[in-house]
Amino acid sequence: MKSPDVSKALVIGGSLGGLFVATALRAIGWQVDVYERSPAAMDSRGGGIVLQADVLQHFRYARIKHSNALGVRSHDRLYLDRAGTVVHQEPMPQTQTSWNTLYNSLLSAFPAEHYHRGMKLVDLAQSEQRVTAIFEDGSCADGELLIGADGASSTVRSLVLPGAGYTYSGYVAWRGLVDENRLPDFAKAELYEDFVFQQAPESLMLEYMVPGLNGSVNPGERRFNWLWYLKAAQGPELGAVLTDHEGRRRSHSIPPGPWPPSRMHTSEKWVNSMPTRHFVN
Ligand SMILES: Cc1cc2nc3c(=O)[nH]c(=O)nc-3n(C[C@H](O)[C@H](O)[C@H](O)COP(=O)(O)OP(=O)(O)OC[C@H]3O[C@@H](n4cnc5c(N)ncnc54)[C@H](O)[C@@H]3O)c2cc1C
Structure with a gap:
């Protein structure tokens, strides 16, 4: 008080x-x-x-x-298998915003x-x-x-609290934002204004729409948010993820840009976890 x-x-x-x-x-x-x-x-x-x-x-x-609506409404939850086939769909309206909004x-x-x-x-x-x-x-x-x-x-x-730190949870996440107009047509049809989960062994991908960079929630000006969670063992596997393109080992995240996508292919486990149908290139 x-x-x-x-x-x-x-x-x-x-x-x-x-x-x-x-x-x-x-x-x-x-x-x-x-x-x-x-x-x-x-x-x-x-x-x-x-x-x-x-x-x-x-x-x-x-x-x-706030001048605009704070977020984009999604209607259904969709659950896809690794090949991109909808295996379950249920209505669950909710709203997604973005960090910069x-x-x-x-x-x-x-x-x-x-x-x-x-x-x-x-x-x-x-x-x-x-x-x-x-x-x-x-x-x-x-x-x-x-x-x-x-x-x-x-x-x-x-x-x-000297000595207190954080503990690694056992998984990493890649994430990205794509302007909605850059989605391929088949993805627009399947993913628009829904909250989508795609699961594979040791991997989970999430996709949903968020406001545009300027906060707009108008169709055509929004962005498509994706997150791909993967398990990575502490040690060399995690070390490889956290090492940027200059060979610098980062503590817990890599800023946008300096991470060579080719490194993802160094782990057979992750290649096997990738969704076989890509919604975003
Ligand atoms: C479980 C989990 C889920 C998450 N999910 C999402 C998600 O869905 N979407 C998303 O966008 N993010 C997500 N995040 C990330 C998190 O929400 C963002 O990183 C958010 O910005 C965290 O806010 P923060 O203010 O706590 O820390 P930060 O954003 O890290 O801000 C800390 C600030 O402190 C400043 N600072 C640091 N040291 C000093 C110092 N010595 N003196 C002065 N200033 C200093 C830094 O410059 C920075 O601006 C997630 C994080 C976790 C842990």
Whole structure:
């Protein structure tokens, strides 16, 4: 519970987590500053996201306005076998949004003068009443509350809970977004406005439609989101996935672009898991 003299919060990380908490704290009267390491806008990150009820509840609670509909409605769930044949279909309407739609809506609802880019947290100091964030450029900020929303490799977590880390879940995911107009005709007929699952041994592919890059949900301007989950054993198999085209081993993800698709063919297991009918080239 916020006491009367507690008013200022520092949020480290200005991505989805940081912006959700920052807009929630502002809605209950806190003064909030967000400190984001990245010096540039981040609106091209991420893929499709199922629009859950708690996101809508947050938008209402924090009075966040959005110009377009937040997502694209899907009607049925389709389950395909590896060859692309529909083996089961059932009505299950739901809405899918995208990372950049959420990010842009949250960012535009937060005052720009309190969103500080190019600010990398390197250290913290705490007293009983206050916490001070120390940034790479030598500047400091202080408040009564500091929230670590700085992602999977959180600096805040490593400072507060040294030694705590994350555990590998045993699977990896490839993902992509394709403009709907680039879908082959047979895929348009089968996949339009449905939520599609395609299963093979040790592999699961998901497909659904999301808003376009500019947030549009108009037919012809949306995107098709795909995700392909595959099991990869810890060790050389996982190491191969996480090594980019320059031979650099990444910690948990490869940014868009620098991953040679030919590497996928190095694992016979994955080739055997591939859907035999490709909806997207
Ligand atoms: C189980 C699971 C399912 C997921 N499903 C989806 C999905 O369906 N679709 C999708 O798009 N994504 C998905 N994701 C990914 C996740 O939603 C996105 O990565 C999302 O952006 C996470 O938000 P975040 O704010 O927690 O972290 P991040 O987006 O990683 O943001 C952390 C921010 O902190 C900043 N930062 C880091 N260190 C510092 C520092 N020292 N000082 C200041 N700033 C710092 C970073 O620059 C970054 O902007 C999934 C993730 C998981 C774990």
